[in-house]
Amino acid sequence: MTGTGTPAHENTGTPAQGTARAERRGRPRSAAVDTAVVETVLRLLEQGVTIGELSMERIAREAGVGKAALYRRWAGKEELMLDVLRSLDDVSQPEPPGASVRDDLVVLLEFLRRRGLAKRSSAVLRTVVTQVKAHPRLWNEYHRTVVTARREAVFAVLRRGMATGEVRSDLDVELLAELFVSPMLTRALLHEWEDLSEGLAERIVDTVLEGVRPRERTFSG
Structure with missing residues (x-):
């Protein structure tokens, strides 16, 4: 309680909510989760699942991560699929030597x-x-x-x-x-x-x- 009788967390939410917000602001993105999700999508596609059949819910479940964690990283399936494509195309194009x-x-x-x-x-x-x-x-x-x-x-x-x-x-x-x-x-x-x-x-x-x-x-x- 504050001196005025107002709960100390009234203007900032409950302590749990404040902690969650702090985690969202400061918690680093886990590379392990990123890798698990991308590899899960590749495995499903290789098994014959089509992009149309994939949903963010299914991907989260198959990867063993929370749906919220998925949406913190990708706004939707299209953005996730772009990262999946990039993971297969991650060989950098060489820099031309400039000789001729x-x-x-x-x-x-x-x-x-x-x-x-x-x-x-x-x-x-x-x-x-x-x-x-x-x-x-x-x-x-x-x-x-x-x-x-x-x-x-x-x-x-x-x-x-x-x-x-x-x-x-x-x-x-x-x-x-x-x-x-x-x-x-x-x-x-x-x-x-x-x-x-x-x-x-x-x-x-x-x-x-x-x-x-x-x-x-x-x-x-």
Whole structure:
């Protein structure tokens, strides 16, 4: 009681409520819970459960965590699924060495080739990607947050090449990036029976560069 007869916790809630609020503000996020939840979702998907059949309640129950703990970390299933996707795509794209446009593009395309091989060898990755593609909003968000950064790296290399004269400066950067990247992505994601052999990145880059290098002007007499 205060000197005025007013309960000391009247303006701040009960002691238990005050403790809960303090825990929410100061309690660090448990990496173990994050891992348990993501691994639970992957296990369920691998077992044939569809994204549509998953609910936050079921995920919490299967992971052995409270539903409140789940919602403290993710606002909903879409945000959780994005983290699940990122957990399978956590290999950082290498930093281009900056030696030449040709070498930098080879590094970036070789990364895509290796990711394509990893996808083919991972049943879980194939299952998750296939399911997420059936959810356009989720797939678009994944592209916005993950794939866009990789595209920007290719754009940066090409813009530098235009500035140094290694690539024609009158070309559209986005279209040009697609000419380099699309053959690898087509083989890796759409035509999974196609070969992803060593040297493919070099062959793609050299073939496209042959057509987009500046040409010397010839002058007639």
